[in-house]
Amino acid sequence: ALGAILILQVTWGSTSGSKPFYDYRFITKKDPDDVASFYGGEELMEIFCVLPWMTHIMLRGAVFDDEGNVDAVGFPGRMKIQMVFSDEADEETEQTTWFNKRERFKDTLFGIIMWDMVINYGFTRLPDGRIEVYHQAEYFKGYSPPISLVMKLVFRIHARYVVWAAEHHINHYAFTSENDAQEELEEESRKFALLRLMKESFFDDFKAMAIGSNKETDSFLTKDEEDEDDDEEEEEEEEVQRAEEVENKTKLRPRAVILNRRTTVSSVVNLKQRIDDDIAFDKTVSLNELKI
Numbered sequence: 400a401l402g403a404i405l406i407l408q409v410t411w412g413s414t415s416g417s418k419p420f421y422d423y424r425f426i427t428k429k430d431p432d433d434v435a436s437f438y439g440g441e442e443l444m445e446i447f448c449v450l451p452w453m454t455h456i457m458l459r460g461a462v463f464d465d466e467g468n469v470d471a472v473g474f475p476g477r478m479k480i481q482m483v484f485s486d487e488a489d490e491e492t493e494q495t496t497w498f499n500k501r502e503r504f505k506d507t508l509f510g511i512i513m514w515d516m517v518i519n520y521g522f523t524r525l526p527d528g529r530i531e532v533y534h535q536a537e538y539f540k541g542y543s544p545p546i547s548l549v550m551k552l553v554f555r556i557h558a559r560y561v562v563w564a565a566e567h568h569i570n571h572y573a574f575t576s577e578n579d580a581q582e583e584l585e586e587e588s589r590k591f592a593l594l595r596l597m598k599e600s601f602f603d604d605f606k607a608m609a610i611g612s613n614k615e616t617d618s619f620l621t622k623d624e625e626d627e628d629d630d631e632e633e634e635e636e637e638e639v640q641r642a643e644e645v646e647n648k649t650k651l652r653p654r655a656v657i658l659n660r661r662t663t664v665s666s667v668v669n670l671k672q673r674i675d676d677d678i679a680f681d682k683t684v685s686l687n688e689l690k691i
Contacts, residue, residue: 408544412551420516420536421555423562425570431522431530433574435498438520439484442573445590446564449557454590474550476508485521496524506550514547515540516554532569534562564592 448454499521541547
C-alpha cells in the first residue's frame with residue numbers, strides 16, 4: 400500500500416507547470432459587470448461551498464487581515480487564501496471586457512503544508528458581445544500523501560460541480576429578480592443549487608410520470624417515443640442551421656478570432672503578465688493606505 404501511495408504521489412500528486420490542473424468554461428449573454436460582481440463577491444463562495452452549512456463554517460471560522468488575505472478552516476487544519484483582482488473595461492462603453500480573480504489556497508496542519516492550489520475565476524468578452532466565463536486552476540501541489548491525493552481528486556470533482564452550478568445560476572436565475580418569489584429562487588439557486596435542481600427537475604418529472612405533465616418542456620424521463628423522434632428531427636434541423644451560420648461567419652471573420660476563443664489564462668502571455676503585475680502591486684499596498 401505504501402509503495403502504491405508513493406507511486407501515485409510521484410506520478411499524479413502534483414500538476415506540472417505547463418498545463419493547468421483543470422480548465423472549464425461556459426458562455427453567457429448576461430451583463431459583464433453583473434458577472435464580475437458575482438465572481439468578485441460572496442455569491443461565488445456560496446456556490447463553492449456546495450452546502451449552506453459549509454458556507455456557515457467557512458464564514459464563522461474565517462479571519463481577514465488588513466491586506467485582504469483570509470485564514471479559514473482547512474481540509475485538514477487551517478487554510479490561507481490570497482486573492483488578487485484584475486480587470487479591464489471598454490473606454491467607450493465603460494463595460495468590463497476582462498475580469499480575473501486569482502485565488503491561492505494553501506492548507507497547513509501543525510505548520511506543515513498539506514497542499515497548495517491556485518484557481519483563476521474570470522471571463523473575457525467575445526467579439527460577438529457574449530462573454531466566455533472560465534474556471535481555471537493553474538496548479539495543484541500535494542505534499543502530504545495520501546491526504547493530498549484525496550484532496551486533489553475531491554477538487555477535480557468539485558470543480559465540475561462549481562462550473563455547472565455557476566453556469567446554471569448565472570444563465571437561469573441571476574440578475575433578473577423582480578419580486579420576492581424570484582429573489583427566493585435566486586437565493587436558493589446560489590446557496591443550495593442541488594436542492595433547486597431537485598425541486599426544478601426531479602420532483603416535477605416524478606409527478607409528471609405519475610399524473611401527467613403540465614410543463615412546457617419535459618425531460619427525457621417523461622417523453623414518449625413520438626416526442627423523442629420529433630425532438631431529434633428538430634435538433635437535426637437546428638444543427639444544420641448552426642453549421643451554415645458558422646460557415647458564413649468563418650468567411651466574414653478572420654480565422655484568428657475563432658482560434659483565440661479557446662486560449663487560457665496561462666497560455667496568453669499578456670493576460671498572465673497583467674495578473675502578475677497586479678500581484679506585485681498588491682504586495683506593496685496595504686488596505687490602510689488605500690483607506691478602505
